[in-house]
Amino acid sequence: MIKLNDLYFKPFISEAEIDTAVQRMVDEIANDFKDDVPVFIGILNGSFMFVSDFVKKYPKPCEVTFIKLASYEGIKSSEDIQRLIGLTQDLTGRKVIILEDIIDSGNTLEEVHRIFENENVGELRIATLFYKPEAYKKDFKLHYVGLEIPNKFIVGYGLDYNGLGRDLPEIYQLKTTQHMTNLVLFGPPGAGKGTQAEFLKDKYNLVHISTGDVFRYNIKNETALGMLAKSFMDKGELVPDQVTIDMLSAEVEKNSDAKGFIFDGFPRTNAQAEALDKLMDSKDSQINAMIALEVDDEVLVGRLLERGKTSGRKDDADESIIRNRITEYYKKTAILKDYYSAQDKYFGVDGVGSISEITKRLNAVIDKL
Ligand code: IMP
Ligand code: MG
Secondary structure (H helix, E strand, O other), X not given: OEEEOOEEEEEEEOHHHHHHHHHHHHHHHHHHHOOOOOEEEEEEOOOHHHHHHHHHHOOOOOEEEEEEEEEOOOOOOOOOOEEEEOOOOOOEOOEEEEEEEEEOOOHHHHHHHHHHXXXXXXXXXXXXXXXXXXXXXXXXXXXXXXXXXXXXXXXXXXXXXXXXXXXXXXXXXXXXXOOOOOEEEEOOOOOOHHHHHHHHHHHHOOEEEEHHHHHHHHHHOOOHHHXXXXXXXXXXXXXXXXXXXXXXXXXXXXXXXXXXXXEEOOOOOHHHHHHHHHHHHHOOOOOOEEEEEEOOHHHHHHHHHHHHHHHOOHHHOOHHHHHHHHHHHHHHHHHHHHHHHOOOOEEEEEOOOOHHHHHHHHHHHHHOO
């Protein structure tokens, strides 16, 4: 991922893929023009890198020149009126091929056609390395297209965002979700996860997604996913991961302007962790860290027995049940600890101390992400 000015971009098209596309265009055009000596005209600034690579690959003699779009000066207009400058050569009867880096709305192309109407060229063809069919609003023929791309803003290989990015040898795509902090929060029963999640949520403006709560909400409100989950539960079967993921996805979608999420109670297995990665990827984001509160077993048992005196929770009252829950927790999280450690995303945080001390330790980890 890279940052240009205020925005984040992710890798989209590699140098090798660009190279293949350019070579394909060269082959097609060289094949069509046989022994004619064409004039290649690049539209500056964006096309400089494409034109350079293109003509280096072109197997036969050719001429190369550039034109540039410039805004009219001294004309007041709400419209962005532009004209082409730099066309000084006599092109009468010549085979002209426009080399464009990208065709988006087609406005530039319209201008190109307007200019060339009076040039008496023998033939005018349009070649563009990138083309956004969903954005194109004109009906000028595009004779050669390198790669069709979705209607999302790209940079690199000559293309810029506010002046930056032209120098990159590969193409990056604008991230639709800008930078988020997504945490997977773990802690054995009694570690104070709920308490700490509340603080993190407020400090970092995160949305706390507790899988248990999401389940209960969907079932209570009889959503389609809730009913589906319930149908498995009623049969005594495990709810398939995909159903849970779909519920979480809906939660993420509902909070699309969030600065990030705290996942609590999910994932529990490798398969779920992979599914969560995919979900985050589809939102143009990622899990940044698994944070696990670490508390010695004896301290946990003490805390839970203490809580059991007032909470009325049966599972907090019996020491052997408590120990079982703790053992169960470590069995399950060990797998995930490996999963996230392998990506350098596991952070164990000492969960013994006062609430504010623990909060400070958590903040220190998150601030460094
Ligand atoms: P048009 O909308 O087809 O006229 O495209 C006009 C110009 O907008 C292109 O020559 C580029 O300079 C710029 N442009 C369009 N889409 C992108 C993009 O995704 N990244 C960077 N520049 C773009
Ligand atoms: Mg351009």
